[in-house]
Amino acid sequence: MKKILLLFVFTLTTGVFLAQEQPFYATMDANDAVELQKELPEDIQIIATKRNQSAVFISEKAAHAMHQNVVTHGPGYVFKASEEKALRAIEPKKPKTERRVLNFTIDQDDAVAEALDLVNAQNIEDQILELQGYGTRYHTRAxxxxxxxxLKDKWEAMAQAAGRNDVSVRIVNHVNTPMPSAVMTIEGAESPDEYVIIGGHIDSTAPGANNDVAPGADDDASGISTITEVVRVLFETDFVPNRTVEFMAFAAEEIGLVGSAEIAEEYSNNNINVLAYVQFDMTNYPGSANDVYITTDSYNSNDLNAYLIELMEYYNNVSSEHEITYGTTACNYGCSDHFSWADNGYEAAFPFEANFSESNPNIHTAGDTYDVTGDAFKAAKFAKLGLEFIIETAKTNNLSVSELSNDNLDFIVANNTLTYSLKNSSDVLEQMAVIDVSGKQVLRATDLGKQGTVSLDRLSQGFYVAVFTTETNKKLTKKFIVN
Incomplete structure (x- = not known):
C-alpha cells in the first residue's frame, strides 16, 4: 500500500475536517497489527515495531475492523497526525512524576461521608438522557x-449557582477534529500547580451510515453524566481543594483518542504536574457480578490502581452502606483516554463497568440507549468512587477526620516483614488482609492486637494494599511495596 502524502483535507476558511477518509498514521498493539494485516493486507502497513507497539499506516476500513472489536473496547488504536509522531510515540518515555501516588493518604472521612450521602442517581439518568437526545455525537456532526x-454552559451555571469564583470552564479546540473538548478547573487553594483529573469522552459512534444515529448512552454519556454528578456534589458540600482539580469531556475518542491525546501532550510539553488521572468511560451497564472493574493493562499505573482499591476497601467495604464490589479486567491497547495520559508519562487508571468480555454489547451501534440499563444505580457507585478519589487526593484544610484514622497506625515494611503499631486507641486490631493490584487477597493474618509483625516472605515483588480491621469493625488501609 502506497503512503498517501495528503492524509487529511482542511478547508481553512470554514474549519471543515474530513476525518479519516484517507489512510492515516496510528499506533497499536503489535500483535493486533500483525493479525489485522493478515486479515486486510491491502489496508494496513506496519512501519516499525518497538516495545510491543507498532506504528502503522492504516485505512478507514481497517480502523473500523479494529473499532468493532467490543472486547478490545474503544478504537484499539491511537491516531497520529504524521509518520514522525507515530514513530516517536512507540519510543520509551520517562515518567512525568516521581511515584507521588504512593504518598496519597486517606483521612477525609467526614467530607467523604457527607458527599457519598448526596449522590443522586436520578441526576445521572437525566444527564444521560440529555446527551442521548442529541441523536449522534459523532465528532464531525454539528x-x-x-x-x-x-455541557460547558451547564458546568458554568452549576459553578455560578454555587457562588464559586475559583472555578473556570474552557473550550479546547483541536487540530485533528472539528469537535472541541470541555475542561472545568477548580483552582487549588494551597498547591495550585499540582493537578488531579477525572475525564471521559463525550463523542459517540456507530460506524457507517449509522453515525447519524449514535446515541452513545453508555459509551460514554454515562461517564460524562457521572462526572457531572461528582461536580454537583462537590459544589453542594462547598469543597475547596488544596490541589487543582480538573474535569474533562474529550472530543473524538472514538477515532483514536484525538482530543485527549492533544490535551495530554500539551500538558506534558508544558510540564504540568498531573499527579493522577482517572478515566470514566462506560459506568452504567451491569454486565458482570461486581460493581467496578479496575483495568490492569501494562500502561496503567499499579500505584494508582492500588490507591483506588484502597479507597474502596476503606469506604466501600461489605459493612458500608455505600458498598462497592470490585474486580479486575484488561481492555488492551489504546482502549480509552487514560492511555493518552499514560502515554505522556502520567499515572493513569481506568475503573470500568464490567469485565470486558461481558461489557455492553450495544456500544458503537444505534442500540446504545439508556433503556438497556434502565436506571443509573451502577453509575452512582462510580460517582461515589470519583468523589472519594477527588476529596482524598486534592484534600482540604477545614475538615475533621474520624475517631480512628490511618494516622493512628504506625506501619513499616522492611526485610520482608511488616511491623505495625496501633496508637491512641482503646480498640485492637482483629485481622489484616493483603490485596495485590489485581484485587486478589494474597495474605491474611488474625488476632493482631495493638502491635506486632507479619512475615511477607510469601509475597512476590510488587504493590500491595494492607487492610486492617479492628474489633469494632473500623478499617485502616496502607499501601506498600515489596522489593
Whole structure:
C-alpha cells in the first residue's frame, strides 16, 4: 500500500475536517497489527515495531475492523497526525512524576461521608438522557460540537449557582477534529500547580451510515453524566481543594483518542504536574457480578490502581452502606483516554463497568440507549468512587477526620516483614488482609492486637494494599511495596 502524502483535507476558511477518509498514521498493539494485516493486507502497513507497539499506516476500513472489536473496547488504536509522531510515540518515555501516588493518604472521612450521602442517581439518568437526545455525537456532526458547548454552559451555571469564583470552564479546540473538548478547573487553594483529573469522552459512534444515529448512552454519556454528578456534589458540600482539580469531556475518542491525546501532550510539553488521572468511560451497564472493574493493562499505573482499591476497601467495604464490589479486567491497547495520559508519562487508571468480555454489547451501534440499563444505580457507585478519589487526593484544610484514622497506625515494611503499631486507641486490631493490584487477597493474618509483625516472605515483588480491621469493625488501609 502506497503512503498517501495528503492524509487529511482542511478547508481553512470554514474549519471543515474530513476525518479519516484517507489512510492515516496510528499506533497499536503489535500483535493486533500483525493479525489485522493478515486479515486486510491491502489496508494496513506496519512501519516499525518497538516495545510491543507498532506504528502503522492504516485505512478507514481497517480502523473500523479494529473499532468493532467490543472486547478490545474503544478504537484499539491511537491516531497520529504524521509518520514522525507515530514513530516517536512507540519510543520509551520517562515518567512525568516521581511515584507521588504512593504518598496519597486517606483521612477525609467526614467530607467523604457527607458527599457519598448526596449522590443522586436520578441526576445521572437525566444527564444521560440529555446527551442521548442529541441523536449522534459523532465528532464531525454539528450536534457533537453543540453537546460540548451545552455541557460547558451547564458546568458554568452549576459553578455560578454555587457562588464559586475559583472555578473556570474552557473550550479546547483541536487540530485533528472539528469537535472541541470541555475542561472545568477548580483552582487549588494551597498547591495550585499540582493537578488531579477525572475525564471521559463525550463523542459517540456507530460506524457507517449509522453515525447519524449514535446515541452513545453508555459509551460514554454515562461517564460524562457521572462526572457531572461528582461536580454537583462537590459544589453542594462547598469543597475547596488544596490541589487543582480538573474535569474533562474529550472530543473524538472514538477515532483514536484525538482530543485527549492533544490535551495530554500539551500538558506534558508544558510540564504540568498531573499527579493522577482517572478515566470514566462506560459506568452504567451491569454486565458482570461486581460493581467496578479496575483495568490492569501494562500502561496503567499499579500505584494508582492500588490507591483506588484502597479507597474502596476503606469506604466501600461489605459493612458500608455505600458498598462497592470490585474486580479486575484488561481492555488492551489504546482502549480509552487514560492511555493518552499514560502515554505522556502520567499515572493513569481506568475503573470500568464490567469485565470486558461481558461489557455492553450495544456500544458503537444505534442500540446504545439508556433503556438497556434502565436506571443509573451502577453509575452512582462510580460517582461515589470519583468523589472519594477527588476529596482524598486534592484534600482540604477545614475538615475533621474520624475517631480512628490511618494516622493512628504506625506501619513499616522492611526485610520482608511488616511491623505495625496501633496508637491512641482503646480498640485492637482483629485481622489484616493483603490485596495485590489485581484485587486478589494474597495474605491474611488474625488476632493482631495493638502491635506486632507479619512475615511477607510469601509475597512476590510488587504493590500491595494492607487492610486492617479492628474489633469494632473500623478499617485502616496502607499501601506498600515489596522489593
Amino acid at each position: 450536534s457533537a460540537e453543540q453537546s460540548v458547548l451545552d
